Amino acid sequence: MTSAGTRRWAQAAAVAATAVLLTGCMGTGDQLNVVGYGSPAEANSEVFNAFTQTSAGEGLAQAESYGASGDQSRAVGNGQPADFVHFSIEPDVTRLADQGLVAQDWNDNAWDGHVTTSVVVLVVREGNPDDITDWEDLVREDVEVVTPNPGSSGAARWNILAAYLSQIQAGGTEEEADEFTEDVVENIVAFPGSGRDATTSFLDGTGDVLLSYENEAILGLQQGEEYEYIVPDRSLLIQNAAAVTEEAPEEAREFLDFAVSPAGQEIYADFGFRPIAAAADEVDLGEVDGANNPAAPFPEVEQLATIDDLGGWDRVMEDYFGQDGIITRITEGSGLD
Known part of the structure; x- marks a missing residue:
């Protein structure tokens, strides 16, 4: 791996962790507070720059705050300024809707509330x-796995659900999927707080395989990192949610559009x-630089599950990540934190 590349990822992670808001430099209406999970930080900035070249966004500035999806959602719920939120999973927006900070019908639109999508991949x-x-290699005795903590990271929830579903997709039972997921968790050697932190840990030499988003893998290769990524024939469609807050200026809605x-x-x-x-x-x-095939960057996944295959997020949060949920039981039993 390149030391310069590792430094770039570390710097990005540090910025996300500190979540510095560039406030006080412009008046209300001239600045949008953008709060999100770490993975789309660079892309959001470029999209925002392009937006400022339109009549709707001319003269607009942004204040950015990025970090682990769940942590960022809770921070907004506790008063952190936000006009546009972009989180890894829907429940992190739903939390704000339940608090009255985002409209209840935030995902009642042509894009179902999803601004970005990806798939879970294996970085080696x-x-x-x-x-x-493939997935089955993650439970080998000689393989060490890196993935973020589902307690704070939306990326981690997509990752671990993809591992679980891979066995259902292969024709296995729920019991076999439980056992497989337990075996994967036993091989986890790093459990960072966010997807971006997990990438940094892997680049620093931890583990043999990193569970990650396809877009995160591509971005790292664009930035000069030295690794490879595998798009499994069985994976999970990642759908990242975004919304504007109830008190946001009209420019935030135009930015979302x-x-x-x-x-x-x-x-x-x-x-x-x-x-x-x-x-x-x-x-x-x-062409997409960094993709395995830049001319055809997003290969079709033979078996691509969605969160609806598990009953939707309400059921997933209760059955898999609730106090007595399947994933909660497995991770807590492992001793990882």
């Missing part, structure tokens, strides 16, 4: 020295995000 060392090809437009989605695609379904037919992908 350059040359793939451990010959990791731009983000989900073909122009906005083309920029997200350049950073490794798969276009959302609502705009996909009009998005001109071009």
Whole structure:
């Protein structure tokens, strides 16, 4: 791996962790407070820059705050200024809707509240020295796994659910999926607080395989990192939620409209995000640097599950991440924190 690249990721993680808001430099209405999970930070900035080139966004500045999705959602709920929120999972927006900070119908639109999408991938060392090809390799005795903590990270929830579902997709029972997930968790050697922190840990030499977003893997390669990523034939569609807050200025709604437009989605695609379904037919992908095949950057996944295959987020949060949920029981039993 490149030391310069590792420094770039570490710097990005530090910025996200400190969540500095650039306030006080402009008057109300001239600045948008953008709060989100760490993975789309670079892409959001580029989309925002493009938005300021339109009549709706001319003269606008942004104050950015990025970190682990759940932590960021709770911070907004506790008073952190936010006009536009972009989180890893829907429940982190729903939490704010329940508090009256976001409209109850925030996802009643053509894009179902999703601004970015991706899939779960396996990131391995350059040359793939451990010959990791699929989910089943994660439970080998000689393989160490890195993934973020589902207690704070939305990325972690997508990752661990994808591992669980991989066994259902292969024809296994729920009991077999439980056992497989337990075996994967036993091989976890690093459990950082966010997806971006997990990437930094892997780049620093921890583990043999990193569970990650496809877009995160592509971004790292764009920034000069030295690893490879595998898109399994069985994976989970990651759908990242975004909304404007109830007290946000009109510019925040116009920014959201731009983000989900073909122009906005083309920029997200350049950073490794798969276009959302609502705009996909009009998005001109071009070549995406860092992708395994830049000319065809987003390969079709043979078996691509969605959160609806598990009954939707309300059921998932109760059955898998609730106090007595399947994933909660497995992770707490492992002693990881």
